[in-house]
Amino acid sequence: NQLRVATSPPDAENKVHVDVYSVSDPDKMCMQVIEPFDVNTPLGSFPEGKYTLWVNGEMVAEFQS
Secondary structure: OEEEEEEOOOOOOOEEEEEEEEEOOOOOOOOOOOOOOOOOOOOOOOOOOEEEEEEOOEEEEEEEO
């Protein structure tokens, strides 16, 4: 599996949407092992203001720029 993260620029309501998902090669077998992990993904810079961060459709944070 390979992790994918797609970040959209802020919308008109200053919502930053991030989609997180994985892709895999259906022709390859892999062991199914569930392990926790951390990933840091830069969001970029934003104009001054208050924003909300949405990951896979759920609000997870508010931040100021």
